[in-house]
Amino acid sequence: MRHVRAQRPWLAFFILGLLLSAPAMPGAAPTWTPLTPAEAAQTDSLVEPGAGAEIISRRVSIDDSNGNYAEYQHYLRVKIFNAAGVEDFLSHKIEYDRTSSVTGIEARTYKPDGTTVVLDKKSILDQQIVRHDSTRIRAKVVALPGVEPGCVIELRWTELRDDVQMIPMSFQGRHPARSVHYDFRAYEGLGLESISVNYRGPVPKLDSRGRYQLEMTNIKAYKDEPFAPPDVQTKPWLLIWYSSDRSETVEKYWQNYCRKLDELRSDRAKPRGDVSDRAKTLAAGAGTEDEKLRRLYEFCVTKIKNQNYGYAGFTDEQRKNLKANQTPSDTLKHARGTRTDINYLFIALARALNIDARLALVGDRDSFVPSVKYRHGLLFRETIVAIPREAGWLFLDPGSIFLPYGLLAPDNEGVTAVISDPKQARHAVTPMTSPETSAKHRRANLALSADGDLSGTVEVHYTGLQAFATKYDLEGETAGLREDYVRKEVARDLPLAVVTDVTVAGADSPTEPLKISYRLRVPNYADRTGQRLLFQPAVFQKGRAAYFTAETRENNISFRNNLTIYDEMRIALPSGFGLEEAVAPVPLFDLGPIGRYRTQISVVAGKSSIIYQRELTQRFIVVPPVHYTEVKRGFDFIHTQDNHTLSLLASGESPGVRTP
């Protein structure tokens, strides 16, 4: 019997999943529609010329009025233009599992010569995809007959799904579509909530048949582009779910939600005896609240292990058998816990010192970014800590490994956090780390030989979220794999480089800085002509591909994090050579809100070495595609500057380096 279950923690997965999967499901058309003259004559996509196929109509009719299962009737009509289109629509796999079934598969192919080929039902096969323990995933598989360029295919089937709580609707896939239509009949007696992202169709209203109609038309195919936001933020989609109570306003909803979070905080982060004692010990002698918090933070990140990571030393089996921590005291006693456990412990420790540390839930910027515009607290999934400050909030996350004090994980920056409060709806946007805080400093002491080989030592220091990200990559890896990681990183920029004597320091420490050093040798780095050596001082940018090569852009351009990369290359010049007509690249180039690029070349006294310094600062920003040309031009310019060449002339005099 239908009831509103506790909202399953599937929502985020649905949102991700519906956009990861091709929009395979159209709606019901009860009769077959023969090839129309217009379709027969069509030789190219009306929506997106050049496409291999165009979806003429995709319809999904969802009837969830039953109470026991939802019936989906799918319909797809596609015009095929060329071999690529044939390949994409020739065969179909329709998956199902124990909670669903697929029936009534029918298809027709309307060929350009006017004949029609009907799918023989005997050729519909049933295939197991995965079997594990009690889990079975199967698929109905079908190859459509007679498919060729110029044909139209028509395909339909029915799907039954048990006990549907949420109805995702996606509109954009890998092919252009003239019309994508959903009609939905809800289970009566329950309220409906919805989220819509980039939906450009008419506002759905209940029609005379008790159905909601949603449609988008002329939808271009989704394209993967570099530096684009996650597709869940770019594609158009809706999610509808049932709600037992819609009487409260959005404000009231969040007020109640924050109150419940506060009750949770009171219950789960209570500073009992041992926790209270420990807090006082840790804070002894600390003057300010900030100093106390820092001590608590250091304790949590260094003494309490996040049990879900390799550094904690648990095998999968051991991890599964770990007794769950019920209270902060358990976490303290076991000296390990989940991210949430550790954050609760921190709150409890802080509360023991009468610091108003609160429970906060935050979204993930790499997925759908939740908003307090919707009455769905389940979208906020990750637990962090919020402490009120005069000018806002201090957000902390000691449960995440490798995060310096005061920083949040990159995907938790710049998103809304919902904060526990007994009386009010509290929310705030989490701050972004400044670019200067998350930096990669690379210093090299190199020597260029007369043959053009470059060799020397390199030291890379990582701070802030650069350190966090790199430590995360190295976490749990052996020394050998860490060395391989470093070699691969270098090889991306310098494919012929030989990297030896790799050392990695601080990778396992939550608080120590991360430093990687190695010896580098790049044979034939410089181009040796008859009397010159030509080389690029931007060693780690040489030969790198341009950020943007396409002339046009469909999606927003997104630079996802604030960061700075500093390079300082000290290059000893070979004896018998001197700088010739040396010019420095443009020293400063402003990328506007995106960032800044600076370079400087100086000659060491005696002209035996040059020092090349480069700084690229990049900020988190989402730029609409209408500005793509300017963005591309800016990065093309940087690319040119990075390939700036210096000339060394054999036994020549060097007039020094001049800036243009």
Add this chain to the structure above:
Amino acid sequence: MTTRLRLLLLAVLAAVAPLRAKPNAPDWLRKAADTPVPAAFDAKAKAVVLHREVVYEVRPDGVVVSTERAAVRILQPEGQKHARAAAGFHLDTDKIRTALAWLISPAGDPIAYARKDFVELTPTNDTLFSDARTLHLNASGNAVAGATFGYEISVESRAVFSQFIEQLQGPLPILAQTIAVKLPGGWNLKSTFINHPKLEPVVQGGVFTWHIPPRLALPDEPFMPGNRRLTALLGIDLLVPNAAAGAARLLPRFATWVDLSVYFSRLNDEAAVTDAAIVAKAADLTKSANTPGDVVRALGRYAQKVNYISIAANLGRGGGYKPRPAPLTLQRNFGDCKDKASLLRALLRAKGIAAYPLSIYAGDNRAIWPEWPSPFQFNHAIIAIAVPADFPGPAVFDHPKFGRLLAFDPTDEDIPLGELPASHYGSQVLLEAGADGGLIELPPHPAEAFALRRTITAKLAATGALTARIAEQHHGHHAVAERQDLKSRTPDQYQKMTASWISSGIRGAKIANLRTEDRFEENGFSLSLELTAPAYGQSLRGKLLIFRPALIGRRRTTAFTETTRTQPILFSPSRVDETTTIELPSNHIVDELPAPVELRTAFARYTSRCTAADGVLKFVRQIDYYAAEIPASDYETVRKFFEQVIKAEQASAVLQRQAPQTAPAGPAAPP
């Protein structure tokens, strides 16, 4: 991949929940766990197979139960990923009798895994439907250095084949290995070792046992011969008494390649039915054909355009070798490689042209082991068509009985009739013509046909700005690759791909007027475009202008970066010819040009030459690869060759301005 599948695979493959409270591992595994690993056995190995045993128990009715046991020691943490078990089987004829695994920690504590912990997967790559299954268990999340992982998997098979093949080598070194076959009374067997010295079995009580010496892991190096030339294998042919219960169910032994030809021919002849629909279709397709060659081309092109769908059913019963009836393939307009070959054969027969199916191993033209006739050696079906004596093309050859034949692959629709996919040339294939069939060799790689000719006409300004027109003529497999690139993309995607390629050599390049022409019948492809780049050359204070004459396609990396090599290096023939002319800015003279380079080796020749006269720079480069197999002992020659090519292609030209003026030292920053 759908959400459900993705989530399930993540959950399952990440870790497996074992049985509770099953403390004991079997004795054979415990004994293996106590085995020390000789220090010098394979110093690089992160894990090693301590012990592997495979027993084939053959019953009188021909049912074969195979049981594999293996014990793997994890030597280093990087070896954790080898704590896994896998087995393949066919759903139509096979059953998993046993699937168990254990992980013994360095301290001796075992974790046990049962059947329910294994995941059963169906291959989904290019196959719509398949009876093939694989059983997997991944215990890597629990494995630590010093642990011993072991498994026992037993499969009962009612497959119709009286042959099986056992792989004796894999990604890990193997310390000890035993293969045993238990036969019913009156049965016998023939063994064939492949890529391994012949070993005699110990025979006792109807049990044949081979003790295999330690094997090192299979190497993995770039451009090395395919694994089929390296992997040690043992082929077993069951010699079934005629009166045995299994004799009726099992296929007869293939003692010779002719036997196999007879078997396949029967299957093919049953499928290549020429009914009224086939006759009508053949007539319709060839109504404009004036010569037998035209007929072959028209029907061959049609067969190529039949859609490819692989439905691999009844594999244990030989379904993988039986084409579907040609009329069915015609009606459905789809089929797999053997269906398409069979359809083409029927269409040709309707026009009175003989054709013979060919079985081939696609992907490696040195993959066949002539000493072991077996259907298992082939993974693809093509066709040999009787053609007139003057029929052109490198895929044409002479057969002592059937005369002039053309080898043709109707599955690959990007290669015109007369040519073959690159890896087919020189292959040993099975010609299926009843008692007149057998193993033959296809023609070798043609030396001249795979070429790219590129002409670039450019103009360089004093600021370093470049404008250019590029024209390419591709032939042979260069043309095939371009054709495939174009077909698989929308025009917009193709434009972007081309722009990206050009930009990789010419910074900031903007392309225009991209045009292509596909000359399929002659296997040619042309491409032309124009480009502008504001800052290709770099000006040094207005006095010098530096640029690279090799505008595009500059090699900057090589696959041969390791300093040592154990396996030969294989090269396929190919040629690239490029001529670039660059009009130089006025008032500039050439100060330095890249030195000419000529490199000659047994596998390739590279030349580049840069000259300048009358204000025009001309850069000509050519690289020719020959079909060659270079021994590992000559690896340094290969490394040096590519290092020198990279150096040559990165070389710069330097121009000097004759009348120095105040000029911008480089491009201005954009607004």
